[in-house]
Amino acid sequence: MGASDLIMYEEEFQKIKEIISKLRVDANANVVFLVDKNGQQIAATGDIESLDTTSLASLTAGNVAATDGLAKLIGEREFSVLFHEGEKDNIHISIVGGKVILVVIFDERSSLGLVRLRVKRGSDDLGKVFQQILEKTERERASGKSTFESPFAEITDEDIDALFKD
Amino acid sequence: MSFINYSSREINCKIVYYGPGLCGKTTNLQYIYEKTNPTAKGKLISLATETDRTLFFDFLPLDLGTVRGFKTRFHLYTVPGQVFYDASRKLILKGVDGVVYVADSQEARMDANAESLQNLVSNLQDHGFDLKTIPYVLQLNKRDLPTAVPLEEMLKTLRYKDEPYYEAVAPKGIGVFDTLKACAKQVLLELSKK
Ligand SMILES: Nc1nc2c(ncn2[C@@H]2O[C@H](COP(=O)(O)OP(=O)(O)O)[C@@H](O)[C@H]2O)c(=O)[nH]1
Numbered sequence: 001m002g003a004s005d006l007i008m009y010e011e012e013f014q015k016i017k018e019i020i021s022k023l024r025v026d027a028n029a030n031v032v033f034l035v036d037k038n039g040q041q042i043a044a045t046g047d048i049e050s051l052d053t054t055s056l057a058s059l060t061a062g063n064v065a066a067t068d069g070l071a072k073l074i075g076e077r078e079f080s081v082l083f084h085e086g087e088k089d090n091i092h093i094s095i096v097g098g099k100v101i102l103v104v105i106f107d108e109r110s111s112l113g114l115v116r117l118r119v120k121r122g123s124d125d126l127g128k129v130f131q132q133i134l135e136k137t138e139r140e141r142a143s144g145k146s147t148f149e150s151p152f153a154e155i156t157d158e159d160i161d162a163l164f165k166d
Numbered sequence: 167m168s169f170i171n172y173s174s175r176e177i178n179c180k181i182v183y184y185g186p187g188l189c190g191k192t193t194n195l196q197y198i199y200e201k202t203n204p205t206a207k208g209k210l211i212s213l214a215t216e217t218d219r220t221l222f223f224d225f226l227p228l229d230l231g232t233v234r235g236f237k238t239r240f241h242l243y244t245v246p247g248q249v250f251y252d253a254s255r256k257l258i259l260k261g262v263d264g265v266v267y268v269a270d271s272q273e274a275r276m277d278a279n280a281e282s283l284q285n286l287v288s289n290l291q292d293h294g295f296d297l298k299t300i301p302y303v304l305q306l307n308k309r310d311l312p313t314a315v316p317l318e319e320m321l322k323t324l325r326y327k328d329e330p331y332y333e334a335v336a337p338k339g340i341g342v343f344d345t346l347k348a349c350a351k352q353v354l355l356e357l358s359k360k
């Protein structure tokens with residue numbers, strides 16, 4: 001697997017969900033979610049039923065990618081925070097550990113100051129968990145055997161054909 | 167970069183449709199969108215100019231069903247084809263798992279095809295990918311047009327390795343799913359090797 005592939009394990013996934021749930025409560029936010037820089041949603045919490053989180057994830061990643069491109073153009077490494085202010089809802093976007101995007105959606109029941117403060121702490125906690133995942137993945141790669149058997153190790157042509165039947 | 171979640175038992179992969187402006191990339195995604203069961207797809211997002219030219223990307227999330235108990239989800243992206251959008255094009259290749267190259271069969275577009283393929287090779291290299299090894303399918307689109315260059319000639323100029331190729335008429339759906347399937351298959355087989 002490429003060096004940058006992301007693998008999520010049960011234990012760390014639970015931790016991540018706890019951290020973002022806590023962040024949502026502490027920041028008085030409506031929604032908190034995590035996306036990888038390629039636009040794949042990692043976890044979400046809050047009022048997400050009415051929200052198209054897949055589209056949100058892809059557009060957020062596109063937004064961050066474009067902003068990263070802008071940063072490099074003017075000689076910055078990255079802009080670590082993006083903030084979009086709406087009439088009712090606001091979006092706060094920040095980067096955790098250089099790799100993962102943390103999105104907080106909030107309205108007038110919270111404030112930018114509070115969100116900033118809580119995001120800072122949440123990011124530190126999340127950063128630690130992602131570091132753990134990285135180390136775990138590296139260890140498994142180095143030992144050459146995985147605790148989890150790859151579900152695709154013995155994939156057949158029939159398996160793939162079945163996906164396209166209908 | 168595929169993302170495997172052992173907790174929610176999901177695997178996410180990214181396929182990018184590449185090719186010169188107006189070759190039919192967006193049309194491929196539109197056809198896939200129209201023909202896919204509503205439960206299996208998300209919204210088709212197009213970041214386009216007022217004249218419907220792709221500005222940043224089109225995006226279509228597709229659930230293909232389960233393999234070995236894992237939900238497989240493909241994220242399909244197109245790039246803006248016009249030469250001056252190169253910076254955006256490069257961004258979209260980030261973390262790609264498989265590439266579909268859509269060529270425009272019209273005689274007048276042969277130079278644009280070759281140029282865009284070269285651009286793909288170099289933009290992939292910038293992300294540390296090699297077109298020789300990454301899952302890759304060649305689609306020869308617009309085969310319905312009278313000005314279409316003969317197949318043999320197109321293959322001679324555009325075939326990069328022993329990649330599978332399909333003749334297509336994207337608005338009619340000819341070759342569209344064959345192309346996607348061939349690419350998805352390589353991506354999943356690649357995962358099985360890891
Ligand atoms: N005749 C013909 N027209 C096509 C075909 N595929 C796409 N087109 C048309 O070509 C134009 C550009 O297609 P589009 O998908 O927007 O190109 P993109 O720039 O690669 O996204 C549209 O008017 C399409 O209807 C094809 O196979 N045959």
Ligand SMILES: [Mg+2]
Binds near residue numbers: 191192244245246247
């Ligand atoms: Mg387009």
